[in-house]
Amino acid sequence: MIMSQTDNSSNKDLVILQVELGLRGYPITIGRGLLSQADKLTDHVVGRQVLIVTNETVAPLYLGRVKQSLSGFNVDEVILPDGEAHKNLATLTRLFDTLLEKKHNRTTTLVALGGGVVGDITGFAAAAYQRGVAFIQLPTTLLAQVDSSVGGKTGVNHPLGKNMIGAFYQPRAVIIDTESLLTLPDRELSAGIAEVIKYGLIADSELFNWLEKNIDSLLARDLDALRYVIHRSCRIKADVVAQDEKESGLRAILNLGHTFGHAIETGLGYGQWLHGEAVGAGMVMACDLSVRQGWLDSADAARAKHLIARAKLPVLSPESMTCADYLAHMSLDKKVVDGQIRLVLLERLGKAVITGDVPHEQIKATLIDCGASVD
C-alpha cells in the first residue's frame, strides 16, 4: 500500500512515504533541515492565506524559519500555551476566533508546528472550520513524528475522557525535520520512543530487535538512528491507516497500551504524565495481561519491560491510582462496545490481537502486579 523512495537530489537523507488513501492520500517527507526548505512547505499550501498554530515552547525555536519559508503568503499565527492540559474546546474556540477575526476563507491552509497536542487541535480546527479546510503537519516531537501527525486522527479532550471530540481528517502533507529533535527535552524523546517500541511489539519484531541493540543511539539523538526508526514507524502506521482509515478493525492495534495509558492520563489529570509515558506503563500492563492469556511468552514480556525501562519510561502504575480508577476510566474508552472493554494484546512479540474477552478479574490482577493500589 505504501510507496517509499529516496530523493535523488543532493539531500541523500531525504525519504518520502506516501499514505495511500485515494483522493485523501498524502506524502510524509522525512529529512534534515526541512523546516528551512521553502518549497517543501509551499508545495502543499492551497490559497494565499495561512494560519500557523504552534506553542510557547516551539515558537522561539522554529516559528521564525517556518514564517521565512512562507514569505509571500498572508501568514497569521496563534501561539498556544504548551501541554496536554490545553488540548480542549476552549483552545479550539480560540483558533476559530482568530480565523474569523483575520477573515480566513475556505481556501486557507492551517499549519500545525509542534507536537501531538498542536497537531491534534489544529487538525480538528481544520476539519471543522467552514466544514473543512486544508492543513499541513510539521511535527517537532518524536511522538508526533512517528504517530500522531500521520493518519488523520484529530481532536480534543473532554474532562471526562481523552480525544472524545474530534474527526478523522487527513492532512495535505506531513513534513518531518529530524533536526527538530535536537532541541527536544529528554523526557519527551523517551515518550516518543514509547510509540516506536509499540510498532516493534505489534508488527515488527525486527524493529524490536534493532531497538534492543540501538536504544542508546536513539537516546543520544543520533540523527541516522532517529531517521531509521521514524521511517520504519511511519511505514507501519501508513500501511495500517491505508487499510482501515476510520478504525473499524485493524487500526485498533495501534492502541497497544493506550487503553491503560488513557486511564492513567485521565486519572492523574492531563499533563501529569506525558502520553508516551502513560503508554510505556500501559504496554507493560498489556504484555502482562497477554502472558496471563497464555499468548505472549513471559520471557518476551520481560524483554519488553526491560526495553521500556531502558528508554527511561515508567513501567509501573502511578501509586495514587486504584484498580477501580482504571476500570472506571477504561469503561468510558472509545474502544468499549456495549459495556465490553476491548483491549489490544500480543499474541506474540511482533503480532497484536484485539480482544473483548478478558475477565475484569484478570485485568485487576495485572493492574495490581503493575503497581496499582487495591481499591
Added chain:
Amino acid sequence: MIMSQTDNSSNKDLVILQVELGLRGYPITIGRGLLSQADKLTDHVVGRQVLIVTNETVAPLYLGRVKQSLSGFNVDEVILPDGEAHKNLATLTRLFDTLLEKKHNRTTTLVALGGGVVGDITGFAAAAYQRGVAFIQLPTTLLAQVDSSVGGKTGVNHPLGKNMIGAFYQPRAVIIDTESLLTLPDRELSAGIAEVIKYGLIADSELFNWLEKNIDSLLARDLDALRYVIHRSCRIKADVVAQDEKESGLRAILNLGHTFGHAIETGLGYGQWLHGEAVGAGMVMACDLSVRQGWLDSADAARAKHLIARAKLPVLSPESMTCADYLAHMSLDKKVVDGQIRLVLLERLGKAVITGDVPHEQIKATLIDCGASVD
C-alpha cells in the same frame, strides 16, 4: 440519481426517496404520523444507546411519542432552549457533557427531533463525538424537512459568522412526519415556504407555477399540498447533494438568497429574523441583481417578489442595516474566494448560475433598492 417509490402498505401517503451517496446514502421517508410508527425509527438505530436532542417547544408536543417508539432502548434526552441564538459551541459542549456523563459509546445513535437548529447541532455533535457516531433526523419544521435535514451540512454559528464551524456528515435516515406541521407557528411555516420557493426559482419552474396557484393551500396546511412540496423539494436537494456532496460546485446553487440572508441574520443578531425570513428578502435581492446582470426577466423577478410576499415573508431589508453592513458580513461568507464575493443568481426562472463577477457598485444599488440604508 434518486429512487422514488410509494410504499405499498396500507399507508398510501408514504413516500420514500433515497439520497444516493454510496456507503453514506440514506432514505428520506415522508408521511403522516411517522413519529408514532416505531419501526420507522428503530430500523435505523445502531446499538442500544440513544440520545434524543430536542428543544423546549418541540418536547411537550412530540418527545413522548418518540420515546414511546424507542421503548426497549436506553434513551437519554437533552432539551435545549429554542432558537438560532443557541446554535453555538456552548450548546454543543452541553451535548458532549451529557454523552460522556451518560457513558455513551461509539455505537450510540443521536436523534435530532426539531427544526434546523436542533438538526444542525445534533448532526455536528454526532460527527465529532468519538470522531463520529450514528444520527437520525426527525425534522418537525417545514424548513428542516425541505432543506436542513437533508444533505449532511451540520454545524454551529460563531459570533462572527453563521455556520462557520461544522462538518459534512450524513444522517442514517431522515423521517418526515407531515402532521408535525399542524403545530408549527405561522411565521415558521412561512420561513419553510421560503426554501420551497427557492427550489422553484433555481431548478423547477413547474414547482414555481404550482406555488403561484396553491400557496394558499400551503398556508392553510393542507397535508396533501405539504407532502407534495416536501417530496418535490427533497428530490431536488437529494439530487444536487448526490452530485456534489461537499459543495465544490453545483451544490452552491442551493444558497440562492442565502449570502444576503446570512448578512441579515448576522447583522441583526441571530434569532431576530428567522433564517427563512432572511432568505425571503435575500431572494428578492438576488432576483433584483439578476435583472441588473441582464439575465432574469424583470417580470419574472416581480412574480418572485409577489410570491414571496404572498407567503408572508419580508421582501425588504431591515432598515437598520446599511450597505456597508451587508458588504462587511458578505466578505466573511464561506462562499468568498480570495476576496471575491461569490453569488448565486438566476439566469432565468428555474435556472440558477453561480458568479464571482458582480461589481460591488451593482450589489450596493440592489441593496438600496431593496431598502438597505445608505452608509
